[in-house]
Amino acid sequence: MVVTFLGTGTSQGIPVIACECEVCHSVDFRDKRLRVSVHLQINDKSFIIDSGPDFRQQVLRERIKTLDALLFTHEHKDHTAGMDDIRSYNFRQKKDMPIFGRASVIEQIKREFFYIFSDFKYPGIPRVEVNIIENTPFLVEGINVIPVEVMHYRLPVFGFRIGDFTYITDANYIAPEELEKIRGSKVIVLNALQKESHISHFNLSQAVELLKELKPDKAFLTHISHKLGLHAEVEKELPAFIRIAYDGLKFEV
Template identity: 60%
Template sequence: MKVTFLGTGTSQGVPVIGCDCQVCNSLDFRDKRFRASVYIQVGKLSLVIDTGPDFRSQILRAGITELDAVIFTHEHKDHTAGLDDIRPFNFKQQRDMPIFGKRQVLDQVKQEFEYIFARKSYPGIPQVETIEIDENAFTIEGITITPIPVMHYKLPILGFRIGDFTYITDANHIPEDSLKLIEGSEILVLNALQRESHISHFTLNEAVEIAKKIGAKETYFTHISHKLGLHNSVDLELPEGIALAYDGLQLTLD
């Protein structure tokens, strides 16, 4: 399995428009963060988790030319807004793009991208196949994907586990039953928004404590705000086995 971080930023991305803080002005490429998304290649399957507003730029930057499926964690705009940019894959691969999500997610996507699902089809629009998922494991081309139910304030959303890789973003609470589903993961990805308390996201300290509790061999933090601090400085503070992810980071699992 190969995992590429397409984006590791929060809903506004980093730098934030109009901000002159040291993070937004940083020349370190690791402090430039598109909205959160990952590209996963496992066996012959290639998929992305979430298509945020930066999706087109992310795909071009990563040099991705094949995509078999899209999986959504939840319906917020910073995770769905780039769906239209699957069109080149439709044209190249000559097939509909399967998109997987909970009913509430697919309903929101159908509302936001009404033209995709309209009875009178407009030439050139994205071609999709919507596939509803719940909290039960499902397969795509023989690869098992296990949803990890978590809470994003009062909104139930999903993380996902594929083999020994678990990806969770936009969470501020992981139920005990979900922690059991994560046990044994070799690599864990978890959101760590900022240092200050937040209503719907883990803080840095909260994320560290959860990472220690889960005990994955490697943990990477994502969905990072400019308020967290400079990548290099924060990374030096973290315990062994825990690090900040950054756009373009690639991980390989046997």
């Protein structure tokens, strides 16, 4: 499996519009963050988790020529807003795009992209194959995916475990039974919004504490806000097995 971080930022991205902080003015490319998303290349299969507002820019940057499925963690717009651009893959691959999400996510997508689901299909609109998932393992193109339910304040969100890789974003609580699904992962991606406490996201110390408990070989932090600090400075504070993800970072599992 080859994992590529398409975006590692929050709903506002970095730089934040009109912000004058040192992170938003940083010249370090690692401090430039599009909305959070990740691409998984598993043998000949290509999946993306979440299609935020920067989806088009992200797949062009990474030259992703094929896409076999799109998985959604939850229904917030910074995770779904770019889905219209899957139509390029429809045209190229000549098939409907399988999308996977819990019922609430699919309902939001139907509201946001109502024209996809209307009785009259305007020429050139995206074509999708809807797959509603629950908190039980499911198959995507023959690959087993284990959903991990986490809480984003009061909103249930799915993380996903595929083999030895677990990806979790937009969480501030994970129940003990869901943590058991994660244990044994060699690589874990976890959100760490900022250093201060937050109502709906793990902060840096909470994410580090949880990763120390789970003990993966390697861990990456994502869904980073400008309030976390400069990438180069914050990374010095972390245990050796934890790194801060950045847009375009690739690694193998």
